[in-house]
């Protein structure tokens with residue numbers, strides 16, 4: 001059992017990782033300012049885990065708040081989720097992304113150093129691969145940033161690499177591909193504000209009748225059905241990867257790994273899978289390409305299997321069924337969920 005701090009632990013990936021860590025027997029504290037998450041998730045986490053949630057409300061930019069967190073408890077490690085993560089928004093407001101994502105990591109690691117807490121799992125992203133040329137994508141693929149968001153994640157990876165030279169930081173970097181789905185209870189899941197940018201939450205809104213149809217952003221790509229390939233991974237698998245990553249750090253084994261399934265899925269295949277989960281057709285139309293999209297993005301998951309013993313277990317239908325279950329439960333206000 002270890003004491004783990006989750007920054008951004010009230011968010012989509014963070015809340016699922018909270019449950020997985022508690023089920024693995026760890027003590028967990030959530031540090032979150034609810035800038036992009038619903039405070040109501042805390043009560044639902046308590047229902048899910050059967051115990052009160054240790055929560056400190058605050059920002060990773062607040063040095064004093066972080067000093068207080070580390071003074072209150074002897075943490076064995078940190079999983080750092082707290083960041084801004086919308087590619088399009090980062091293009092419109094790059095300085096906000098640099099401040100929160102890079103500034104937040106610097107404030108956090110300074111507070112960790114002052115407290116002698118050296119293990120950190122960092123939430124990175126496959127978009128650090130830019131427009132890859134080799135598939136499936138290995139961790140050794142060239143890195144580049146195609147948006148201010150990707151720039152912040154790549155910069156943070158490099159900051160952590162350098163920090164570990166000067167100080168005894170033990171670093172686990174996880175490059176997420178496309179997280180989707182929800183906890184089977186329907187009590188936690190992806191909860192984007194406004195009209196979703198991402199494919200699965202957009203399909204969910206169409207299935208709920210809140211949006212009229214899916215626009216497929218381009219059907220003339222170099223893929224079998226002309227629509228982009230992505231490596232969708234169930235958030236429950238991704239959460240389990242974080243538990244394995246922290247376990248490796250507790251054994252002083254750092255790493256930088258792809259977390260994906262290795263199985264590419266096209267937009268039209270995802271649309272069909274979601275229709276199957278819902279049990280009826282979902283309107284969709286072909287539309288123009290979306291700026292910045294790359295035709296293919298899917299992982300070589302070999303190293304995560306070799307270094308963490310991690311392999312994704314949930315298939316595409318489970319991803320869609322769990323998402324559909326979540327959005328229906330959310331619409332009901334979770335009145336019938338245990």
Ligand code: WQD
Nearest residue numbers: 085087125127197198199202215216217228230267290293
């Ligand atoms: C997937 C595919 C779209 C919506 C982004 C970020 C990435 C990560 C995950 C943070 C693409 C197509 C989508 C729609 C569509 N976020 N699509 N109609 O762009 O692969 O990754 O989210 O870590 O950093 O870049 O995910 O779900 O937005 O798009 O046709 O209404 O679905 O063109 O091909 P993406 P996505």
